[in-house]
Amino acid sequence: MSGTKRALNSLTDTDLLAGIKTGKDIERAMRFVYQSHYRMLENYVLTNSGNQDDAADLIQEVMVTFIEMVQKERFRGESSVKSFLYTLIKNLWVSELRKRENEMKRNEEFEIGRDTLEEDISQFITYKEAQKAILALFDSLGSGCKQVLTLFYYENLSVKEIVERTGYENEQNVRNRKYKCLKELTDLVQSSPTAFNNIKAALRHAK
């Protein structure tokens, strides 16, 4: 076994959450989760009427939700990471099955005994569902806008770093572009009142 694998195997939940929280260790965290829990998550889907493709899609959804909930401090290690991931996949799969208008009996079973943590997860999943319409609006922007907004909001780069990394001539050009793109996106949201109202309602429930 390599040193890297040994280090991964000994990663504690606390280390894992800390790495995700800062956003600097996402790859290491994901590698650990896949090595330790992927089969468990996959088996859950396979033994509940899903197939390989469903499992692969859903596990990615689990990872996105898990990372965001940790970063937004909606999960701080109240239960083990393994149990939390299991609860996540269960809820996401139920949500997916509901969308497919299938498996009503199984859904009823899942509703029983839902605790506070599951309630929180369920609300977050509702928010993520509503967010998909906003993601589609973001996707419709030009590549230049998507790049500059991602560098600002996801990579958390400074204006100076963005100038160094891209072809912008100076910092003012970057700032101008950022606000032009932000305005374009908020205007798109303005023109999609249903999407905006849905996500606002989901946010209200999540508070």
Place this chain on the structure above:
Amino acid sequence: METLEQIDRYLDRTLTLDEAVGLEQNLQTDAELQNLFDKVTVVRDAVRSSALRSRVRNLHMQLIDEMRQQDEAVNVVPDFTKVRPLRYAQSLRWGARVAASGLLLLAGYGSYKYGTTNIDSYYSDKFMAYQLPNNRGEVEEVTPLDVLYRTGNFAGVVQRFAGLSSPNAHDQFLTGMAHMQHQQYKEAIERFIVLRKSNELQNKSLFEQETDYYLALAFLGSGRVGDAYPLFEKINKTPRHMYHQNVTDEDLWKLGLLRWKSN
């Protein structure tokens, strides 16, 4: 400073204290400003989420590739081999030949199939040992029955089951599968039917799809093709059934022949 920029900088916490207090006061009274504030908050989060999704997708592909390579290196048969690959290619080729050769060849093919298809060969082709999911024991409790089943002690499973005062659905199913391993089809049928009746009474669907398939096989093993056929037909007609890939149209056609032969 434009309002949009002011909100953005407020969310980045780069406004001065006076500017931040001023904005907060305006937010209390200005509905339009509050609306814009909400939009900026939502779109900033969407930008982050979109980037995270992209990153997770790329990492997922990389990690899955690595896991496959590891599986191959240690020559482990991955879990997903439980579901057999589709036989579409084979069926399509056969279909094309039939179309090209006309009804005479179709009649010949039918005769050939009729002569060679029998219950034993069909059963052997379709039976797969049921494997317990790996997650059992990580989240759910491992039962003594699980341990006996996993170690291949099927007689032990049956014996242990006999001593249970109130077996649950999992116990019923696993014991049914243990009987299947010993070709004790009558006993397997009994276990699966008890489980399905219990589901009906409690309005549940535990192991429903598993028992569709294995009860059909147990019927087949005991020569009751007529009872097996509707279950196989249900699986074939339900694309989302977990055993759908195991019962093709051609399989159903073969079963039709077997049913006809058994009458």
